[in-house]
Amino acid sequence: MNKAHFPFSAVCGQDTFKLALVLAAINPAIGGVVISGPRGSAKSTLARGLADLLPAHLSSDTTTDSNSKSELLDAEFVTLPLGASEEMLLGTLDLEHVLNEKTVRFSPGLLSKADGGVLYVDEVNLLPDNLVDLLLDVATSGENRVERDGISHSHRSEFLLVGTMNPDEGELRPQLHDRFGLSVQLDNQYSPLERVEIVKRREAFDQNSTAFCQAYAAEQELLLTRIKKARSVIADVKCDDQLRLVIAERCSEAQVDGLRADIVWYRAACAHAALNQRSDLSIEDIDAVEELVLAHRRKAVSPSQQKNDSRPPQEPPSQEPPSAPENKHGFQRPDDSQRQAPKLGDKRQQDPESEGEWGSMQPQQQKTLETVALDLAQNSQEALFSSSVKTRSVVAPELSNRPDWFSTLLSSLPSWPPKQLKFKSRRQSEDLLHLVLLDTSASTLKAEGFAHAKGALLQISNQAYLAREQLALFGFGNNQVDTLLPKLRAPKELGKWLDNLPAGGGTPMREVFIQAKTYLEKLQRQNPQLKIHSYVLTDGRSSSSLEGIQLPGELVWIDTELSTVKRGKGQRFAEELNATYLSLAGAC
Template identity: 55%
Template sequence: MSAAASRPAFPFTALVGQAPLQRALLLAAIDPAIGGVLVTGPRGTAKSTAARALAALLPEGAFVTLPLGASEDKLIGTLDLEAALRESAVRFAPGLLARAHGGVLYVDEVNLLPDALVDVLLDAAASGVNTVERDGVSHTHDARFVLVGTMNPEEGELRPQLLDRFGLMVELGTPYDAAQRQRIVKARLAFDADPQAFCATYEAQQAALAQRIVAARAVLGALGWSDAVHERAAQRCIEAAVDGMRADLVMLRAARALAAFEGANAVSPDHVDQVADSVLAHRRRAMPEGASAPSSAQPPSTRNEPHTEASADSDSDADWGELPPEPVAARAVKGVIPLPAKKR
């Protein structure tokens, strides 16, 4: 075994200044159905280090990297059609999705991947299943993994349709606090100097955190959502003017995962508030100026209502930008001779 292969991962509990990212990764590990985590930020902000550190906490410990330029067959696997026709048996050559089952699938610069590959990744991450079909022959296998995609916004953006399908998003920045930078650098230098000794100092914390993940997964299905929790999630999504309902679903799953991680007896609206930022970071849209959230208590306007200035704005027959007439005071103009009044 090479030295690189035997080198331990940087301890998850030793990460410095990465609390939002650590929480998002833990939530996705507890409930992979959340749909993965998108991490944006400049180079050198420990994106890959955090993903490797998470994999080391999971029981299976698999860490699989999808390289740029990978084919769809390499990602999803291939079927031997000749064997299927000759032996009436399906021979499946596993791809990266099968190898990542139970662990972490890391995709660096996900914004540079072809859209078709990103679609496959997100489908498998959300469903936990991968299906390979060729000429009427299909094979299905479990593919439950934590998808971690990273990107540098300066190198291009993801299409909004793909961006929305990532469950959570965390934006990283370069720290400009001198004390924090020193803590980060000192921890990294200590790890590089003696990885085994450095990891040994965090062994107890790592074991305790790994056990919390296992325990949270075990109770996840027993936690439900009250009407108050549903209402808070809906309110947060309406305030962010999100498109569709995916944000509501992800927010509820993430809140439940957080409650399970904390050992709570029930999901609370506070859990919703704690996960809202990472759910809405890539989905939030600006409300149109002057617009307010619609209320189901307000009846829709009809054409039989009085035509006021407010209703004119919403009248589909009115010209855009049309203003109602306003009375203007008349005044005498010099040099103009008034006409004589008509005799009755």
Template identity: 50%
Template sequence: MSSPVFPFPALVAQAPLQQALLLAAVDPSIGGVLVSGPRGTAKSTAARALAELLPEGQLVTLPLGASEEQLIGTLDIQSALRDGGVQFSPGLLAKAHLGVLYVDEVNLLPNPLVDQLLDVAASGVNIVERDGISHRHDARFVLIGTMNPEEGDLRPQLLDRFGLAVEMSNCFDADVRQRIVKARLAFDAEPDAFRGRHESELASLSERIHAARASLSAFAFDDAVHARVSELCIEAHVDGLRADIVMLRAARALAALEGASNVAVTHVERVADAVLKHRRRETQASSQAQRARDPMPREADKGEADWGYVPPEPTGTAKVKQVRPLAAKKA
């Protein structure tokens, strides 16, 4: 028997994370959500809570030491040669179909595995090929990857492949901490009663996700929306056009989730931070402007080579007596 799940609407002070997860649930082609932050910031709790809202309610966890075959599945070549048919053993991608694939410490996985994972998350199709034999199956799931920045970073190429990113941090607001702890203690003490108080919200949110998915194809983007997306992406100096496409999809998902009649500029602006947070690049001009505003380097900006560096200063001059070479004295 599975243990009770903390209800998604009851998460405290997690609005940016909740919005990003709901947008990815409405349109998984956004490409998943990368959640960055220290331990104990409710990353896994939010992932389990989201899975409960989806059609299958399935949460699949990718273990840290998973192999490629565990992820994508395997083909029985001997059976194919003998019987002429393809015998496929499903992997975690197949099991996560219509649910949530949760990858904790995604930054510690081998880069090729992450790359393959992100490919399938964006396309919704998993293709397994071996010795000239291939098999494909639907794999539409919400990808949630989490990482602790203290344990290493993802390569920029992989960061860009995640549709949305949310940065969590430790809470130092006493009132908010108390609300979080009280909610958790109440859930642990009487999970059924706690969930009962949020039952109507859970049902409503699940229905909204279902309705939003069905209405996505009815939305179009006008010139004002396209213009605002281009403006925000240019200001952030992002590489390529993936950010523009993800921002449009995220804005459309938000409009659908809220039951709006069209995608508006305000929808774009409300999703922009999650789209650009991990893609924004600092240019030389902005770096120079920052140094002009703050000429004293911050500790975080100092490289190891600059540690303790003191600029040279003139200390005065002194006349040095010229000494003739030894050969000249003998002459």
């Protein structure tokens, strides 16, 4: 007997999440739903409850027996564990059949079991990227094709993919995030009355799940009927070109990449119209799904979003010219005419570089200098880029502890059982991440230090790109830490983007190291084999202490202060962190 799930209709609140799941159930071609939210926000409860609302389906034949007949099956809720392998997901050789019958047969995986139901991935952001790629490919095509271990097999695999993630455990790679059709951002901020009602319903379900489910049976049946009816009429929903143009214009305003947003938006809007028994698409349907489609793709706020923004507008920066003229290096000193004399004991009197005049500057830009020639292997026993240490020598592949059954069968024919097992080779390539901490505070503008730092960053990015390695970029300035580039494959062109990156404000030195340490430790929990090379590009002008902070992996401190007499503390900081110290003064 299957364990009862908490009814979908009995969950309090989370109307946006419910809508996203229902739309994806009506049209699985939308491409799945990814939900980001903290613990205790009903992510898994709603995902499990959705399986009860999916119509029964005909089974797909995953065997080679032509006499097998399809039967009507209820939708299943299938969970993909974090430790799953490709064989568990896709399917593999049926070893029992091979041992008994001496013939090759396919053994279905989780994708076959999930056909017609829900495939649920908890903490999808911690799942290896290759498995997420495979999942999304099959979810889009509706077919699982396996070509491995001497097997050539395909079967239907139409399921609703639901991925949940806790942003505190790390972000999903942007390319993978984009491939999910809809995205929902949840919070667990409930009113006191809602919290009381949620607890009461949970207690009632735990005490007598059968009676509780029967109490919501009518609502469940009504929603199931609406989904079935919407599935039957969605193909007849019409959309005129004017509304298609509205979708295209809003996607353009949001500066989304590619056309996936346009396609998903149209499909989701049609599903919304079908759910409400409308044969013609309306602007209401387009508005209803906008945030679900653009939440994880938007790069710019659209005018429609700005109208709904209740935050007060920020005051424009002062238009008064600075008291000091622009100097030959292209930066402006802040207007200090209104500054008061510091009181005795004021920190700013003791350390003018920490806040003072630099911290009061408005952000300014400096063009990237591409002439920086930094020796990243200097003073290091090993070059920091894998491409610089690769050799042409042939090395025997290291074997893993995973048996290669197909190779074992081939090597043992015609005798059986095999005299020796063959094992699969361990993956040779190592994941390598280059994390760059770029000082974007105002003091780096002096003597074009920020421009030189951008040049060094560009060199790091270019070498990582050639080595097909990953890059992440944190900026620390304006008294805050920003993720300027999330973890991604190093881009081919970064120069133009860097030209528009401004610098200004104070230097939150300790804060950026604390955030970097937390970020890297999470990545290492996700992938223990991940190699990390970190770089700090800063002039070292900060009164912060870095005592007690150690970043995992290798660390290089690149001093961007170009003057002969150093006012910053770069070398001292590098010694504190046990980092390799380099200076841009000799590289420009």
